[in-house]
Amino acid sequence: MVKIGIIGAGRIGKVHAESISKYVKDAKVKAIADPFLNEETERWAKTLGIQHVYKDYHDILQDSDIAAVLICSSTDTHSSISLEAVKAGKHIFCEKPIDHDVEKIKSVMEAVKRSKVKYQVGFNRRFDHNFRAAQEAVLNGKIGTQHVIKITSRDPEAPPVSYVKVSGGIFLDMTIHDFDMVRYLSGSEVEEVYAIGSALVDPAIGEAGDIDTAIITMKLANGAMAVIDNCRRATYGYDQRAEVFGSKGSVAVTNDTASTATLSTEDGVVAEKPLYFFLERYMQAYANEIAAFVEAIVKDVPVPVNVVDGLEPVLIGLAAKKSLAENKPVKLAEIKSLFDL
Numbered sequence: 001m002v003k004i005g006i007i008g009a010g011r012i013g014k015v016h017a018e019s020i021s022k023y024v025k026d027a028k029v030k031a032i033a034d035p036f037l038n039e040e041t042e043r044w045a046k047t048l049g050i051q052h053v054y055k056d057y058h059d060i061l062q063d064s065d066i067a068a069v070l071i072c073s074s075t076d077t078h079s080s081i082s083l084e085a086v087k088a089g090k091h092i093f094c095e096k097p098i099d100h101d102v103e104k105i106k107s108v109m110e111a112v113k114r115s116k117v118k119y120q121v122g123f124n125r126r127f128d129h130n131f132r133a134a135q136e137a138v139l140n141g142k143i144g145t146q147h148v149i150k151i152t153s154r155d156p157e158a159p160p161v162s163y164v165k166v167s168g169g170i171f172l173d174m175t176i177h178d179f180d181m182v183r184y185l186s187g188s189e190v191e192e193v194y195a196i197g198s199a200l201v202d203p204a205i206g207e208a209g210d211i212d213t214a215i216i217t218m219k220l221a222n223g224a225m226a227v228i229d230n231c232r233r234a235t236y237g238y239d240q241r242a243e244v245f246g247s248k249g250s251v252a253v254t255n256d257t258a259s260t261a262t263l264s265t266e267d268g269v270v271a272e273k274p275l276y277f278f279l280e281r282y283m284q285a286y287a288n289e290i291a292a293f294v295e296a297i298v299k300d301v302p303v304p305v306n307v308v309d310g311l312e313p314v315l316i317g318l319a320a321k322k323s324l325a326e327n328k329p330v331k332l333a334e335i336k337s338l339f340d341l
């Protein structure tokens with residue numbers, strides 16, 4: 001049984017605690033830490049059988065019975081807590097992104113390389129049953145030579161401007177999952193990025209210096225092209241689709257819905273909207289990614305999403321940011337050279 005400590009009891013920390021208790025048989029959450037814990041959170045932790053509730057995550061790092069930590073605190077704390085956890089000899093699952101600062105990600109990379117700890121990054125969509133089936137079709141050669149990868153990724157509602165201001169911008173906060181999906185589905189690296197975007201949903205997002213709607217095109221090392229379309233608000237719900245098209249055919253992923261029932265009447269045909277947001281769409285994927293992390297610890301095999309997989313989408317995001325600012329395509333090599341990568 002792998003004993004786990006969760007650092008950060010916000011939205012995603014709670015999701016992981018609940019999914020481990022329901023679905024991950026070889027793991028148990030022993031402790032959770034958050035400086036802003038309230039009585040309600042403490043009561044919730046008790047209902048899940050979590051033994052210890054701390055305000056300071058160092059109490060988790062000092063517990064030698066805890067083998068692994070999940071870093072689910074706000075993004076600005078991920079890299080420093082990662083470094084401390086490596087030092088404490090804990091296996092680490094870190095929510096995306098590891099950091100917005102590439103130098104800080106590099107220091108985590110180096111610390112992990114020098115240690116024996118496992119380090120997995122929270123790109124949960126790789127563990128979604130639909131995207132996984134699409135990737136298998138690509139890996140099994142069903143698509144032939146890849147030509148085009150298309151990803152649609154739209155949220156049901158825009159976050160508050162206070163969140164936008166500390167998010168690192170749409171590319172590092174939201175599109176980062178789609179950049180990871182391009183790498184995952186294609187099995188290739190991104191070489192060049194061109195981004196256009198605008199604040200079309202909420203002018204306050206524009207005033208905060210960000211955009212809420214974007215189209216990003218990419219050239220990949222395997223010769224294929226990729227396109228992502230993003231929007232912070234789709235009136236019909238969480239729109240998460242993908243297609244890989246190539247010389248032998250295409251594999252497409254559509255949205256998950258609560259049911260596949262369609263109502264046909266003289267007025268038209270009505271089907272279910274997509275599941276509302278990430279908690280509804282990806283609950284099983286969150287459980288699968290932690291099960292894979294625990295399996296890597298138990299069997300002592302490599303984690304399925306490693307620290308390099310955490311770094312690459314940040315570099316692509318920075319290239320997209322530069323492309324948008326300068327209105328021209330940006331090569332990944334140019335971004336990498338800034339950081340001696």
Ligand SMILES: NC(=O)c1ccc[n+]([C@@H]2O[C@H](COP(=O)([O-])OP(=O)(O)OC[C@H]3O[C@@H](n4cnc5c(N)ncnc54)[C@H](O)[C@@H]3O)[C@@H](O)[C@H]2O)c1
Nearest residue numbers: 008009010011012033034035036072073074075095096122
């Ligand atoms: N993979 C995904 O689909 C996904 C989804 C949501 C969030 N995230 C990521 O997870 C992280 C948290 O997001 P969230 O939506 O849960 O945010 P949130 O604001 O709901 O929760 C963050 C929690 O971290 C706590 N915290 C801050 N500093 C801490 C510290 N030093 N020690 C312990 N706890 C601390 C806060 O008090 C808060 O409760 C972010 O990095 C975000 O990018 C990933």
